[in-house]
Amino acid sequence: MYDSAPPAAPKLNSKGIMATDITQQFTAAAEQIDLGQLIKDPFFTLFESVGALEIMDPKMDSGFLEPGETMEDNYDYSAVLLPEEVLGIIDQLLSHEMAWHMGHPLSQTIFTSLYIDRILSPCPLILDHTLFDRSESAPSDEPLTLQTLRAYCVGLIKTCHYVNSRVKAEHFYEEEDFVTHTYNRNLLEAIDHDSIVDLLETTANLLSGSDIDPDLKYALRSRLELRAVFLKTVEVADSRSATETKGLWEELLSFVPMLKKTHNLGKAVPQSFSVKLQRKLASTIPPRPIVHVSLDAAHAHFEKLCRDGADCLQVFDYRDSHSLMTFVFLFQSRKPQPSVYIRTLLQHYLFGDMIVLGSMSIRQILDDDLGSTVLPADQLLDRDNDEIEVPTDPRFNMAASMEIFRQRAAQSYLDILRTICQNRCRIRRTLCHSIVDWDNLQLDSEELDQELRQFTKEQPIVDRSLSNEPVYEFPLSSWAYFYKLRQMEWIVQLGFELEIYQHDELAGMYWYLLQLSKTRARHLERIRGFVMRKYSTFRRSPSAGTVEHQQFTKTLALLNYSMLEATTTYGFADALSCLFAALARLALIPIQPRPYGDATMRYEVRMKPFHGIGLPELVSFDEFTRQVEQPEDDILGLLSYAMEAAAGAKKGLEVMSKLKAEEAFCQGSQESWVKNVKEGLKACIFTNITIATVKKAVEAAGESGTVKLKVDIPPTGKGYHDWWVVPKVTAVA
Template identity: 70%
Template sequence: MGGEALNSISQDVANLVLDDGPRNPAPFAAYDSEPPPPPKLKSRGVIAMDITEQFTNAAQQLDMGQLIKDSYFTLFESVGALEIMDRKMDSGYLESGETMEDEYDFSEALLPEEIIGIIDQLLCHEMAWHMGHPLSQTIFTSLYIDRLLSPCPLNLDQTYFDRSESCSSNEPLTLQILRAYCLGLIRTCSYINNRVKAEHYYEEEDFVTHTFNRSLLENIDHESILKLLDETAELLSSSQEMGPNLRIALGCRLRFRAQFLKVVEMADARMPTNIKDLWTDLLAALPDIKSSTHLGKAVPASFSTKIQRKLASTVPPRPIVQVSQGAAFEHLERLCRDASVVVEVLKYYESHSLMTFVILFQTRKPQPSVYARTLLQHYLFCDMVILGTMSIRQVLDDDLAATVLPAHKLLDRGNDDIEVPHDPRHNMAARMEIFRSRAAGSYLDILRTICQNRCRIRRTLCHTIADWDNLQLDAEELDQELREFTEEEPTVDPEISNDPIYSFPLSSWAYFYKLRQMEWIVQLGFELDTYQPDELVGMYWYLQYLAKTRSRHLERMRGFIMRSYASFRRNPETAGQKQVEYANAFSFVNFSTMEAAATYGFADALSCLYTVLNRLSLIPSPSRPYSDDSMRYEVRMKPFSTIGLPELIQFDDLTQLITQPNESTIDIINFAAESVMGAKKGFEILSKLNAKDAYCQGSHDSWLKNIKDCLKACIFTSITISTVKKLVEAAGKDGKVKAKVEIPAAGKGYHDWWIVPKVIP
């Protein structure tokens, strides 16, 4: 091609114009706030038409839950559909005339009322963080906090809000108060964040520990911040720049922040008395702050979402979390009360009381905050030393002695000193150590699981019972090996079997705890509103099945303990301490049997009551086009499908057991009335036990409240059964009952685990 042709083509390209219309003199007019008009398609190959009616008709033909997916609409297309320069999606989007950062004057002195307003707002943001919201939407939205943290200060001289040369000598008192409070707040958050991260929790679900690469003043000495808070409080008390009410309001906030910083720093030390007093003092300081909140004046300009652009530019901008002062103080008060209760766990009584304490602490309403729960984990498991004073072996041996092996040679510490390989004591010590190493993790996992939120407790227990099932099988093999060294003599009971019967103490212990966890899974399902109303009859029947199985297992355990005790009494050289161990074991088995009897009696009564209500067609079954009863039963029993013992009831057999086709309605009602009366008597007996006999030392008040709530639910069930019985007896020949049933929502009844229907004639 010749040079003239090339020049001609270049000239034509240079003369190309994309828009023949008048040119816009404003170069950024395309980014106006008003959206551009829809494009006008003018092409012989494109015909535009309204498809709204056709699309609506096609959508109405789809079944509920049916999905339509275009195979060509991939992830690339979905991401490409996100709009850039949209304030909802683009964190870097700026309005017309808006700057990238806030233009805030940090050198301007604030009024005392404004300092109170900012401090109270920071307290609300701090509690919002404790509730599970990220720092980017709470504390980090404060321009004053951002000023302190950016850049990372190494000492207090680098923490002034005003960065001018004369700032250190001429800092106004109000700004010094705010600076001291903010430093104490950040350092408090640092201790809490580190504690939560060191324990087991669920990110984004329970708590957000992400600091967005900001250092929470880890480089500044803790004592220097406390000293600044104290010096500022003294300076404020002697100042005449403000009225007495304002001085008192600011002073109590500074003292509160200093106390909060001290307690979270000392909470890691496992000293029950000192820490409990600190939490109590912190709770006592809150009324003075609440009574002076009306003096504050809000400063909205001191908080901004633009700071998020420095923290996380890859996510859409998120609004500031607003928590009311009432909700913030309520959460803070509950945090102080829960933390002061947690300290009580450090007083060890015995293993069953420890387990009861953890269970009852997690049932507190509302549920304790994540920080309180991680403190509980810290006290329980820190450095693998239980409660700071005990080894895992001590707790395990205490539990074994109180359950299946009181004063038994298998738990004798003297066995560890025997080094002769053929000595039975050496072999017993070696195999018991194998069992402890296998069982310790499973036992501690129960405590660690209970320290989580309620949904996670149930979900995790569904996995841990499989581990306990395997532990039971492993323990059974060890029991068989230990017989050779303990020289256990079997019993023969012709009513049960002609084969010799051995105690199997280790596997019995594992089976007992496996049954307890299976019961908790079912009971938590009621609390978490997992089951539909028409499923309650089956789940309460399964609960009574598990409780009866545990009761029978306890009877077996009692029988072997009595045999061991009879042999023990024939020995004239018995020690007094061993007598105490046997008494404790009998007491625990008796208590557990009574508790299991009350549980299965109550569950049996509710199952029969729901059976009658289903017969009377008072509990409608919702439409389920994608499932049937057998499929739902398979889902409910999925956690138990891999368990060997107790055996899983087949669906057809369960249906027969629940519907009771061979029993009349009035007979089922009478049986339910008898069962609930038996459960009521059982709960009444339990409510009269002291803390030691009920194995709830350290948490007797909470345990007693729980039993009384069960007793109230029993009484209400008895009233409901009487009402249904009268309706059935007054029904006509057709057997129809004119009544309606109201099933309380989760948490609205007398007890979360006992859902008692209300029958209204």
């Protein structure tokens, strides 16, 4: 079928056409093209390229038949299957179902089953229409083994319907994340859910009273029970009932040991799956092979699906907006990342029907974030302002201006959470567009801040050491600037995780991360100064209450933690930037040839996401190069500075690892948060060791000696932390 020999030249008997073999001329011309060079005829259109596809090519033509091959599979659906054969088919269907969850289309997984095709073609409206044997001679009582398989298949199809509907209802990327295409097949939408569950339970009870081998009986019955629980889980999951759904996910998880223990009892029936079924599907794509996922891999994916489904429900335990964002970010950064179905469930819990977590309004969570970041116990967030109807009252105008701000900021804020729910590549790509919107939000908020001053009667800070002009708080724009900086840091850090940067670019990108985190730390210090000023005024007030005091305490705790995290980040980034700069000077990091660009062009490409941002401003390429390479310092000076920065980052990480959940604003995800911090701490310790090794080798080599070291940069997943790329340095003879 896949003979590599070229076909013979066509024999055309026509006076108007003369065929010429141009193979040699074409090969000779192709050999003259440089690697990477592209030759394109501007007049060769898409229509012509599609027309060039060869008919009767088995790789492109789904209707192509080998000699003696028939269009249909001559499969006997009335044949009674052995129990071990039913078990083998069920396990293969579970494997295909997990392959579908991994991102493969139904046409290459579940829809390759002849039994699934028998049920769906034609579209059944009641359970009696799902029988395999539809001949006139079919027995009145369906054999138990066929009933067992049919019940499982019907439950599987209905499960796929719920999963497919949930994924399509949320934000995802077709083909990239998940394939929802059903090829014009109806996934039993018309058949009642309860009737399918009853069929599964009735069949399981019949199996209990049968004379099948006890081990096989246990394996088959357990799989029917698993399918019934799975069906109930995906049906209940949409209702946002955390307690009931979590119990179902945990019950599902309890079936995994049984699957692993009994899968060897089954007997494979490969003839019950066929790639020919793709010809019957409403599809324009060429035929594709059946996707085969091993049972071990399928069981592992199923187990992770259940664990992630149960853990996902912890999002309903809302404590504060920052803990919520921390939970979502850490949950989505799991390795491997949660499946698309779980990620869309999380989106549904967060934003379904525009109600956050099923009980909170968008205003509640937005005001919570504003209050805990920049406006603790502030009159701008007072709900009583909404009751004022006198246009001349300052509270009426404050409420109106704040509502304008909420309408502008709510979508941008929720988009952060929605973006984090995507795959890792899409998170970074979407953030590159999102920061532009936050930059515009910051500018809009500055105007609102200025308008609100006349109603709040804010008194500026007059400090000649800071500025010759009076300094105002600008709370709304400060909040927007804080989140814009945070997202800019994520873009750079995800670049390390996704291995976007070349090895010789790591010094520069860690330097830019250092600048972003240092800017955020300074901005947090500014916010903290204004909050402390308001807190001092509040404590002197005779009407100071306990609730307001708690709000100030919470905001100060958040600012202190955020400053600790920011200073730790820029210290660690500074250490790695200096380390990679020193290794580059020692010529220990090879630079790959780049015939199509230079350093200036690469700098423009790396900084392209930030070109449209007003603040912080980008430095010029010359200044960037000078700051990264630090030509005024020698190598030993660079390494000494790197050791000091790494030691400071290590202390910061050690302090963070000992914080309580409420102090680190990671309530609901403390275990994952501590694990993330400790991985960063390990990377920091390893950085210290690497710097000391390089410094020792440089001192041993002297001024004119050659440093005898070998540098290996681990790929993503092989180091201690994906955001901190620490080179491995070994001595060579």
